Amino acid sequence: MPETPALDVRGLTVRYGDVTAVHDLTLAVPRGETVALLGANGAGKSSVVNAALGLFRPAAGTVRLLGREPTAALQAGGVGAMLQHGGLPSEARVGEVLALVRRRYADPWPLADLAATAGIGGVLGRSVDALSGGQRQRVLLALALAGAPPLLLLDEPTSAMDVEGRQAFWATMRDLAGRGHTVVFATHHLDEADAVADRVVVVDGGRVVADGTAAAIKSRIGGRTVRFRCPGPRDGLSGLPGVTGAGGDGDWVELATSDAEATLRALLAGHDALPDLEVRGASLEQAFLHLTSTADGALR
Template sequence: MLDTPALDIEGLTVRYGSAVAVDGIDLHIPRGQTVALLGPNGAGKSSTVNAALGLFRPAAGRVEVLGREPGAAIRDGGVGAMLQHGGLPSETRVGEVLRLVGRRYAAPWPLADLAATTGIDGLLDRRVDALSGGQRQRVLLAVALAGAPPLLLLDEPTSAMDVEGRQAFWATMRGLADRGHTVVFATHHLDEADAVADRVVVVAGGRIVADGSAAEIKRRIDGRTVRFTCPGPRDELVALPGVTGVTALGDLVELATADVEATLRGLLATRDLLPDLEVRGATLEQAFLRLLDTRPETGALR
């Protein structure tokens, strides 16, 4: 049913020996959302994705994928996965791999459209072992999409891609979201999460410490930044009203301020020119780092 969530996790706990990787996570993802999982190494992102794929039995909690247990949803072709260390059979060609995978599904994605959608239509005759890192990632995406799954789970999908490849990849993801696919991805690239995700879930210490749109999470951080080109003296900047910090990269200066209007009035009172002036709110990276710095020792921040 369309009102059945794509992913419904309640009280998920994952342990590796005595170490707790995921500590009682609740996560409800409706169909059609694009959701980014953010967190430092060891936060529990990959373990959560692996539990959703039924790759192990969790220590506690419930995981439902498209209203079923993970294994059943995967067997029915409801889930496509792209993991950090996905492999492809050597000594084969890309088209051969995709045709073989497509035979596993009752209604596979037509190969020509699948190749065009994932940007590999020029690679179907290429040997797998001749692919670049970025090309391999796009072929792995095509493998994940071969069954036209309603839910796509991605773990660090752009780790081997250059900037151009990442941009093309996320253009593909936006197209899939427009077609109604649910996309859940774990990433260290906060700019990707900010630009692409409808919703951002921040995980630290095995717990969810923030959950909302990127804009909502950024609004949790007080203050703004004022940036401008300042080739001359700058010692007096730290004493301006509202300024809480000063950073510089070459001639570019960035002032963190708790009162942007007071800071701007102070600048205008002391300087005739403010080249390249910009006033910005908190970035997702700043909000992310603040969340990690301020969370309680238990890892929970509700």
């Protein structure tokens, strides 16, 4: 008999007044997977997470967490959540808040390991009002993990973190996945989805427009990207054989091409040197832009 999915969403429709934020969305996440819900702001990612947590009643469809309705799964301690705008009680110390939440569970995550896993060992005695944005996010993560839940639902969890904080956070997520936790996170950071997720679900206009590994989604975009340094003139690059688009930043030039070999031949014929030359497949960003710019929103 197949194992019950960690998250099972069927025909979910979410409306805010006359606005449909999520339309007939179906998604099943097996236990142990790390899944990114990727989409622009307003695509419907947060609505999916909020509906999964039972924060409102959807217009249609069903959601099951670990085989239970959201409220029952949360009450049983099977789900940990980080919301985009989560709050902490003021005039309290981090350790006090953590102790209060841990007392809710019959078998909470051991404090020392929890603090080390969330990276908050150095701020347990600090007032929550004195935390930086990144530290607050890590404390919220610790609270989500306090009951050692098998399923984590995270909504834009690194929104207040700097680059170093984001890297440390996702190192923690990879460790949790290695321990068998299921992690579902909503983000608009393509690099996070590409680097961390076993599976990427692209949401646009409240619909799933792609679902697969990052590599599989990138493979949907034909062609290659030729990248090199070119501090001098760039006239004529967009007219080279095979080139379908030209861009770049600073000294870097990036050429999208449908025929990398023809493009390279033309470049080498016209340039004595092409410093730091790279030829790459499509990036997740290119795939994302392609998927979300198609007018009909259908699966590609």
